[in-house]
Amino acid sequence: MEENLTVLENKMVGVNISLFRKARGYKAEYVADELDMSEANYLKYERGEHQLTIPFIQKVAIVLKVDPIKLMTTTPSILLDKITNSPNAGVGNYIGGDLNTMDEKTQELLNRAIESTLQVNDNLVKLLEKLSREQSPNAS
Numbered sequence: 572m573e574e575n576l577t578v579l580e581n582k583m584v585g586v587n588i589s590l591f592r593k594a595r596g597y598k599a600e601y602v603a604d605e606l607d608m609s610e611a612n613y614l615k616y617e618r619g620e621h622q623l624t625i626p627f628i629q630k631v632a633i634v635l636k637v638d639p640i641k642l643m644t645t646t647p648s649i650l651l652d653k654i655t656n657s658p659n660a661g662v663g664n665y666i667g668g669d670l671n672t673m674d675e676k677t678q679e680l681l682n683r684a685i686e687s688t689l690q691v692n693d694n695l696v697k698l699l700e701k702l703s704r705e706q707s708p709n710a711s
Contacts, residue, residue, distance in 0.1 A: 580643075580691050582619035583684035584628065587642045589617040591635045605634040643691055 592602055603613035615621045616631075625639075632639035 580687050580694075581621075581623050582680065583687045583691070584623055584643055585617045585619040586680070586684060587645050588628075588631055588635070591637050591642065592617075595635055597635070602631070602634050606630055640695075644688060644695070
């Protein structure tokens, strides 16, 4: 069964993929090569322009050496906070600018991503409950 994410979830997970990739110091070209796709096609996933699927997220998670659940549930603002507060991070150069000043569009996207995270978590709980019921023949 292949689960598709909503448009907003796509954008949130895409932001997470991008942030985890940059945190690892990987170029988009490297990740795309590992996934056997073009860089342009891969970047469309990061921007939420392609429909993300659970199998794709799992493949990306392997390349980025991160739990796929983190890609789907980590709130981008929390991830940014961890990166910027890390004593090892060169904040100004880390992701390409001053992370403490966000334009309005970025702030709005992050706010929507946070809201979407709650929905993703609810969807994951429902999916896990469904799987649990399917695996338990005596459950009603």
